[in-house]
Amino acid sequence: MTEKNLKHIKIKPTFTEGSLFKGIILFSLPLIASQILQVLFNISDVIIVGKGVADSTIPVGAVSSTSTLLTLFTGFMIGLGAGINVKTAQYLGANKPDDVKKTVDTSLVISVITGVVIFVVCFFLARPLLELLKTKDELIDKAVLYFKIYAFGMPALAIFNYGNGVLSAAGDTKRPLIYLTVSGFMNIGLNLFFVLVCGLDVEGVGLASVITQYISGIAVIVRLIRIKDVHRLDFKTFSMSGKKAGEVLILGVPAGIQNCIFAIANIFIQTGINEFPYKEVTGINTAQYADTIIYNVMAAFYTACSTFMGQNYGAGKKDRVLKSYFISMLYACLFGLVLGAFCFFKGDIFLRLFDTDPEVIAAGMEKLKIVGFAFCLSPFMDNTIAASRGIGKSLVPTIIVIIGSCIFRIVWIYTVFAHFKTITSLFLLYPVSWVITAVAEMAYFFVSFKKTKFTSPDTAAPEASEEETLEINF
Numbered sequence: 001m002t003e004k005n006l007k008h009i010k011i012k013p014t015f016t017e018g019s020l021f022k023g024i025i026l027f028s029l030p031l032i033a034s035q036i037l038q039v040l041f042n043i044s045d046v047i048i049v050g051k052g053v054a055d056s057t058i059p060v061g062a063v064s065s066t067s068t069l070l071t072l073f074t075g076f077m078i079g080l081g082a083g084i085n086v087k088t089a090q091y092l093g094a095n096k097p098d099d100v101k102k103t104v105d106t107s108l109v110i111s112v113i114t115g116v117v118i119f120v121v122c123f124f125l126a127r128p129l130l131e132l133l134k135t136k137d138e139l140i141d142k143a144v145l146y147f148k149i150y151a152f153g154m155p156a157l158a159i160f161n162y163g164n165g166v167l168s169a170a171g172d173t174k175r176p177l178i179y180l181t182v183s184g185f186m187n188i189g190l191n192l193f194f195v196l197v198c199g200l201d202v203e204g205v206g207l208a209s210v211i212t213q214y215i216s217g218i219a220v221i222v223r224l225i226r227i228k229d230v231h232r233l234d235f236k237t238f239s240m241s242g243k244k245a246g247e248v249l250i251l252g253v254p255a256g257i258q259n260c261i262f263a264i265a266n267i268f269i270q271t272g273i274n275e276f277p278y279k280e281v282t283g284i285n286t287a288q289y290a291d292t293i294i295y296n297v298m299a300a301f302y303t304a305c306s307t308f309m310g311q312n313y314g315a316g317k318k319d320r321v322l323k324s325y326f327i328s329m330l331y332a333c334l335f336g337l338v339l340g341a342f343c344f345f346k347g348d349i350f351l352r353l354f355d356t357d358p359e360v361i362a363a364g365m366e367k368l369k370i371v372g373f374a375f376c377l378s379p380f381m382d383n384t385i386a387a388s389r390g391i392g393k394s395l396v397p398t399i400i401v402i403i404g405s406c407i408f409r410i411v412w413i414y415t416v417f418a419h420f421k422t423i424t425s426l427f428l429l430y431p432v433s434w435v436i437t438a439v440a441e442m443a444y445f446f447v448s449f450k451k452t453k454f455t456s457p458d459t460a461a462p463e464a465s466e467e468e469t470l471e472i473n474f
Contacts, residue, residue, distance in 0.1 A: 014092075014170060014171035014311065015027075015089075015093075015171065015307065015308045015311045015312065015324075016093055016311055016312050016315040016317055016320065020308065020320065020323050020324055020327050021327055023308070024301070024304045024305075024308060024324065024327050024328055024331060025331060027168075027171065027173055027304050027307070027308070028173075028300040028301050028303075028304045028331065029300075030173040030174045030176075030177040031168065031173045031176075031177070031300035031303055031304070032296075032297050032300040032335075033177050033180075033181075034164070034173065034176045034177040034180045035296035035297065035299060035300050036293055036296060036297065037177070037180035037181060037183075037184045039289070039292050039293050039296055046060055046063050046064055046205075046286065046289070046354055047353050047354055048188070048191040048192060048195050048205060049063060049191075049195060049201050049202060049204075049205050058138055058139060058142065059142055059201040059202050060282060060286070060354060060355060061136070061138070061139045061278060061281060061282040061285065062139045062140075062141075062142035062143040062145075062146060062202055063142075063143070063146050063202055063205065064282065064285035064286055064288070064289075064354075065130070065133070065135050065136075065139050065140075065143045065270075065281075065285060066130070066143050066146055066147045066150070067285060067288055067289070067292070068133065068263060068266045068267055068269075068270045068288075069122075069129055069130070069133070069147065069263075069267075070147075070150065071259075071262075071263045071266065071292070072260055072263030072264065072266075072267070073118050073121075073122060073154065074154075074157055075256065075259030075260055075262065075263050076114070076118070076256035076257070076259060076260050077111070077114060077115065077118070077154075077157055077158045077161045077256065078161055078256070078259055079252060079253075079254075079255035079256030079257065079258060079259045079260075080110070080111065080114060080158070080161065080162075080248075080252040080253070080255065080256045081111075081161030081162055081164055081165035081252070082165065082251075082252065082255045082303065082306060082386075082389065083165075083248050083249070083250075083251035083252020083253070083254075083255050083256075083389075083394070084103070084107040084111075084162055084165035084166060084169075084248055084252060085164075085165035085166070085168055085169045085303065085306065085307055085310070086169075086251050086306050086307070086310045086389055086390060086392075087103050087107075087244070087247050087248050087251060087310075088100060088103050088104065088107075088165065088166050088169035088170070088231060088310075089169040089170075089306075089307045089310030089311045089314065090310045090311070090313055090314040090392075091103060091314060092169060092170060092230075092231070092311055092314065093310065093311035093312060093313065093314025093315040094314035094315065095314075095315075096314075097230040099244070100230050100231050101230065101231075101234075101237075101239065102239055102240075102241040102244045103241075103244045103247070103248065104166055104224070104231050104232075104233060105233070105238050105239050105240060105241075106239075106240050106241050106244045106245045106248065107162055107165070107166070107244075107248050108159075108162060108233065109240055109245075110162075110245060110248060110249065110252075111158045111159055111161070111162035112155065112158065112159065114158050115154050115155030115156070115157065115158030115159065116154075116155050118151075118154045118155075118158070119151050119152065119154040119155055122147060122148070122150070122151035122154060123148050123151040123152075126144045126147045126148045126151070127140070127144045129147075130143050130144055130147065132267070133267060133270045133271060133274065134270075134271050134274040134275075135274065136274060136278050136281065138278060139278070142201070142202045143202075145202055145203055145206070146202040146203070146205070146206045149202075149203055149206030149207055149209075149210060150206050150209055150210065152210045153209055153210040153213035153214065155217075156210075156213040156214040156216070156217035156218075157213055157217070159217040159220065159221060160176075160179075160213070160216050160217045160220050162220075163176070163217075163220030163221060163223065163224055164176045164220060166224060166231055167220070167223070167224070167231075168303060168307060169231070169307055169310070169311075170229065170231050175220070175223050176216075176220060179215075179216045179219040179220055179223075180216055182215070182216075182219075183212040183213070183215045183216040183219070184212070186211075186212050186215065187208050187209060187211075187212040190207070190208035190211060190212065191204065191205050191208045193208075194207060194208055221233065250394065250395075251389055251392070251394045254394040254395050254397070254398040255389060255394055255398075257398055258385060258397070258398045258401050261398070261401050261402055261405060261406045262401075262405060262406075264406055265405055265406045265409040265410060268409065268410050268413050269409065269413065269426065269429075271413075272413050272417055272426050273285065273426070275421075276363070276423070279357060279359040279360050279363070280359065280360075280363035280423075281363075282355060282357075282360050282363075283351070283355070283357075283359065283360035283361060283362065283363030283364035283365075283367075284363050284364060284367050284423065286351055286354040286355065286360070286364055287347070287351065287363075287364035287365075287367040287368050288367075289350075289354075290343050290347060290350050290351075290368060291371065293339075294335075294336065294339045294340065294343070294375050295375075295378070297335050297336075297339060298332040298335055298336050298375070298378065298379055298382065298383075299382070301328045301329075301331045301332040301335070301379070301383065302328065302332065302379075302382050302383050302385075302386035303386070304324075304328050304331075305324055305325055305328035305329075305383055305386040305387055305390060306386040306387070306389045306390040307390075308320075308324035308328070308390075309321045309324045309325060309386075309387060309390025309391060310390045312324060313390060313391050313392070313452075313454065316454045316455050317454070318454045321390070321391065321449075321454075322449065324387075324390070325383070325384075325387040325390075325445075328383055328386070328387075329379055329380070329383045329384075332379035332382075332383050333376045333379050333380075334376075336375035336376040336377075336378065336379060337375070337376040339375065340371070340372040340373060340374070340375035340376060341372065341373075342372075343368040343369075343371070343372035343375075344368065344369055344372035344373055347364070347365055347368035347369070347372065348361055348364075348365055351364040351365065351368075363423065366423045366424065367423055367427055370423075370424055370427040370428060370430075371427055371430050371431070374430060374431035374434065377431055377434045377435060377438070378430075378434045380434070380435075380438035380441075380442065381401075381404075381405075381434050381437045381438040381441055384397075384438065384441040384442050384445050385397045385401065385441055387445050387449075388441070388444065388445045388448060391448065391449060391452050393444075393445075393448050396444055396448075397441055397444065397445075400437060400440045400441055400444060401437060401441075403437075403440075404433060404436050404437030404440055404441075405433050405437050408429075408432075408433050408436060408437075409429050409433055412429040412432070412433075413426070413429070416428075416429070417429075
């Protein structure tokens with residue numbers, strides 16, 4: 001399919017008509033499952049290494065001690081994928097096939113480069129980064145080994161999040177779920193093989209994760225090559241656009257930084273956690289996986305918010321843009337409330353998947369009881385950030401997050417937590433920072449939305465000249 005032919009294609013956007021309540025939930029459910037499966041890649045490592053090794057506390061603690069750093073780097077790639085998703089959705093909604101193709105092609109290059117750079121950083125700075133977190137001496141050697149092995153999968157994760165962003169922008173959230181389901185079962189099987197048969201611990205579960213990450217990454221690329229729609233990946237007419245690279249990076253980099261900011265703040269939180277005895281550290285770190293699962297469930301609705309808003313923004317449908325925001329918010333809050341209640345009342349069931357030591361369970365439950373009741377507050381911040389991104393605003397929301405979440409949490413650690421030195425005083429910072437940041441984010445979004453000009457695709461500005469595009473033909 002040549003660029004000349006693309007100009008005559010009429011795109012039928014997926015989300016600009018029909019029931020938003022139905023459309024958002026049907027879009028989000030497969031995405032929820034795929035988000036959870038990404039988390040389970042790492043969680044299955046912890047569970048299996050804990051059950052398959054005689055003295056499990058050290059390897060479990062080592063693997064779970066890397067979770068904050070893994071969230072930092074994978075969060076950036078997820079944010080970049082969100083930027084790719086929004087720009088693709090906007091051009092689909094605006095019926096601009098040339099721009100869709102250039103965005104898809106350019107974004108692949110950006111994602112590959114990002115994945116390689118993150119691999120280099122993670123591999124060569126593994127020990128300094130873990131030492132920065134004050135990882136326990138008993139845990140650090142195995143934590144470094146696991147983190148270095150896991151780093152080899154970073155390029156594959158970047159590619160998967162790229163493909164997931166493109167496919168979901170066009171309404172396909174089921175294919176990425178299928179790929180992650182298959183690779184997830186393979187991950188569990190390889191974990192069992194490397195740990196129980198080969199007698200490995202952290203190196204075995206790390207290797208299993210890397211292998212399956214490449215399987216899911218390759219699968220999503222093959223899908224993009226095989227589809228016949230305008231968002232396909234066609235290397236014969238591959239074109240890189242400097243303008244499209246700038247557009248994706250303007251949205252994707254702040255979104256990635258936003259995710260990193262939470263992880264950076266969590267690095268300071270992790271230093272506070274590491275001041276407790278190592279069994280309490282293990283309990284708190286394993287409880288973090290419940291947080292991650294719930295956050296990723298709600299994040300599916302944030303992706304739905306920015307995707308639906310992006311397409312309707314491109315189509316010039318102002319009412320549907322605002323309705324997409326409120327409906328996504330409602331769903332995210334409801335899911336956060338239900339899952340948070342489970343953590344509050346029955347979180348010990350989840351924690352026993354990792355460790356049965358009473359001290360570990362008690363420490364994990366103290367953390368879950370604090371944040372469980374407050375999960376339903378976080379969408380007021382996170383969904384609003386996604387909404388701003390959906391109308392093309394990403395920089396200011398990121399600055400607000402830096403102040404309201406990162407800086408505020410660091411100050412809290414060195415004041416409130418430094419005074420009380422308890423698990424409760426440490427984790428109360430989450431609901432407090434969510435509320436403070438949400439107020440500022442919502443104020444910015446509604447002011448920006450009011451000022452936003454919605455243009456019909458039929459009266460949109462003309463395309464950029466071909467001089468702005470670098471063509472690379474294979």
